[in-house]
Amino acid sequence: MSLSDARSTLGVPSLSARWRTVALLLPLAALNTGVFLVPMAYLLRLSFTARTPQGAFVEGSLSLDGYRYVAETPLVHDIFGFTLLFGVLVTALAVVVSVLYAYAAWRAAGGWRALLLGGAVLSLFTTIVVKLFAVVLVFSPRGVLNDALTELGVIASPLLLIDNLAGAVIAQLYIVVPYGVLAVYAVLSTLDDRQVEAALDLGADRPRVFREVVLPHARPGIAVAGIISFTWSVGAYPAPLLLGSGSEQTTAILVSQLLLTDFDWPAAAAVAVVTVAVVLTTLVVGLRRFASGGELLG
């Protein structure tokens, strides 16, 4: 009996089996490394270089200039504050909208359900910038919505829904809600009709069924929707840029400004690294709290 045979009989993965596993994982690892790890490492390194007015950064230097910039500039603090607020606001709204939309789609009969889900998915087929210009067309003072409302006599003067916080939030919602809907719907579709019937049978009307049976079942989907919304919104760039005003500056906008306009790469890198760190910390802390309070993903 060869060594590999002996090993597989004993339950130990044989040498050839292990090499096979490595070989299969290699392409993915290479992709991950090349596209993600290496650039992130470079970014991290860049954040520890010295700033200089003569160029992007001082080659080969090691300095805390970038982080000092982040720590000492009040504007940067304001921007971080706004970014987090924006993230939380959009996430809260996105989760609510996603849950209601997915619930409606789940309860809907055949044709309506296809229409609702199709609508959510369809918006994913267009690129972000094009989508956002569509939002402008709909929500601008002379856009579709305001025209309709004025025509119907509901409002006297147009609602200001772009070039402000409302605009940024609406635009960001338009980006993340489709993913939220799909995440929640995917979980809802696994809910056994019998459980709903049992709840109705035991005296729960539809709103209570939603609270007692549907929502608990949808928790994993809601968590995913929340995570997607939060990470995306804290890193939001096109939505606040195109539909917000100067006061709706997120860290991503600041980074692009530092990078491309001010040509201050250490500062840009430092802001980026701090943003990533904040998001990761929030996620870890948030998930820990949820997980300890019950089975979130189970």
Add this chain to the structure above:
Amino acid sequence: MSGLELDGVAVAYGDTTAVKDLSLSVESGELFCLLGPSGSGKSTVLRAIAGFETPDRGRVTIGADTVTGAPPYDRDCSMVFQDWALFPQQTVLENVAFGPKMDGVDRETREARAREMLELVEMTGHESDRPAELSGGQKQRVALARSLAVDPELLLLDEPLSNLDRKLRETMQLELKRIHDRVGTTMVYVTHDQDEAFTLADRMAVMDEGRLVQVGVPERVYDDPADRFVESFLGTTNFVAATVERAGDCPRLSTPMGPSFEAPIDGDGLASGDDVTVSLRPERLAVSAGSAPAAVDGGVSARPGGSGRVAATGAVVETIHRGSDVRVRLSVGDAELFVEQSAAAAVRLSPGDDVTVEFAPSDATYFDAAGGRCR
């Protein structure tokens, strides 16, 4: 006041009518079984009572309330589902306390009530378990406790034991009977298993293709079937195709078994040459070895060749041993019959043996060509 009343209820799904003009009355406190094959509409009837289906016609009354059209949560009945439908994210105690919670009962009272119910179904000690940790039989008990916790006027059970193995099913049947005796709630139990219906029912109804075929006490329905469908659905029997030789009162029938005999029925509407189906239950057939008419029927000896009895000769084709009994297949004339013998019977038959089969015409049941009962 009856526990449940259905009056001319009809339920249709698109083009098909699942339930056709069904009227039924269940007494308060009765354990009533709805028996029928798959697709007979029995589950639809139950769902119409519970409120998950709205009848196109007819009226449903639970106790003193007419509930047709009312949503499930407004009806004073609760249902035990076939797959139990326990809430997976809640503990056993929370599951059982769910109904009272929906009624607005405070936590302490409803938890006490839940514990009481769990004790009734012998599931004390499992309060903090989750449904996923329970076996099928345990889930069944919890589902029952949950439905009883709301103290319903009517309890509906939709084939609750069909997902359990045979031994467990039999144990649970007796458990259900015990609980019914103790609690006294009117129960409507749907099943396709005739043995189950016989074990549990105070009264039962047989359903076929959306209509109620016969209602009565189990023994009565077995002994006095309304039509051929009921006869064939309950237990096992030998159907022999006979022809009317001579019409009139007590018509003479010829059978492929060999002998002709007079059937103790009034023969109205039967003409010479008409087809009649004769049903011979195996327990009514006396089989003896050899061609002599001395019958030993599982230990009880019958009067040999007595007047009025029909005897025919044949041979054993096959014996199928089924543990405690043996099914013996016989070829009698041109007909194929079977009987059941205890495995401990004194005389064991083997393939190829000559046998004599005897029965009394009054022990057989007769059906016309359309399947209706001839009396």
